[in-house]
Amino acid sequence: GENVEQHPSTLSVQEGDSAVIKCTYSDSASNYFPWYKQELGKGPQLIIDIRSNVGEKKDQRIAVTLNKTAKHFSLHITETQPEDSAVYFCAASIESGAGSYQLTFGKGTKLSVIP
Amino acid sequence: KAGVTQTPRYLIKTRGQQVTLSCSPISGHRSVSWYQQTPGQGLQFLFEYFSETQRNKGNFPGRFSGRQFSNSRSEMNVSTLELGDSALYLCASAPSDTGELFFGEGSRLTVL
Numbered sequence: 001g002e003n004v005e006q007h008p009s010t011l012s013v014q015e016g017d018s019a020v021i022k023c024t025y026s027d028s029a030s031n032y033f034p035w036y037k038q039e040l041g042k043g044p045q046l047i048i049d050i051r052s053n054v055g056e057k058k059d060q061r062i063a064v065t066l067n068k069t070a071k072h073f074s075l076h077i078t079e080t081q082p083e084d085s086a087v088y089f090c091a092a093s094i095e096s097g098a099g100s101y102q103l104t105f106g107k108g109t110k111l112s113v114i115p
Numbered sequence: 116k117a118g119v120t121q122t123p124r125y126l127i128k129t130r131g132q133q134v135t136l137s138c139s140p141i142s143g144h145r146s147v148s149w150y151q152q153t154p155g156q157g158l159q160f161l162f163e164y165f166s167e168t169q170r171n172k173g174n175f176p177g178r179f180s181g182r183q184f185s186n187s188r189s190e191m192n193v194s195t196l197e198l199g200d201s202a203l204y205l206c207a208s209a210p211s212d213t214g215e216l217f218f219g220e221g222s223r224l225t226v227l
């Protein structure tokens with residue numbers, strides 16, 4: 001089955017700096033790569049996603065890049081703010097027919113933004 | 116639009132008991148998935164339901180089961196609870212077939 005590795009497990013940055021989280025996946029058939037943010041006591045929230053036919057996607061301060069050849073994808077957060085502090089999860093998924101997705105998650109990165 | 120609602124939010128059970136967790140998806144979402152979250156194993160896929168049919172299943176023992184009703188609401192059941200079943204159980208609903216999951220806040224199960 002699919003295996004997703006996520007690094008680093010913890011990341012501390014100064015407010016205003018950039019943060020980068022990297023993930024690798026094992027199954028070349030994976031074609032959907034979402035990123036989730038989980039705040040304390042809450043469920044994960046989708047912040048950005050990318051599909052295998054796209055190399056990069058940007059949404060304001062957040063961007064995701066995908067390298068299908070190397071089987072890795074990354075999350076970039078620019079101009080970090082204290083409210084960006086949370087646990088971030090990457091995931092990979094194959095559409096297993098009839099629109100069904102089964103996400104395999106990385107172990108998460110705890111991001112701390114220091115004011 | 117109301118989000119995904121999970122009940123109960125917290126519960127404590129003892130080994131050997133069984134538990135039923137409930138999930139109400141976002142209105143109009145027909146797909147409901149369940150995930151188990153633990154500090155050691157992270158987020159792991161349990162199963163997915165669409166139009167009352169289980170469409171996908173993860174690698175969990177048969178003690179874990181679920182179902183979906185005609186109004187898309189879903190329940191999951193864990194029988195013969197073990198200490199290792201202590202976890203946050205997350206339900207997520209999805210609109211159509213895009214893969215975008217909208218998670219609830221979870222049901223935190225503690226098994227003593």
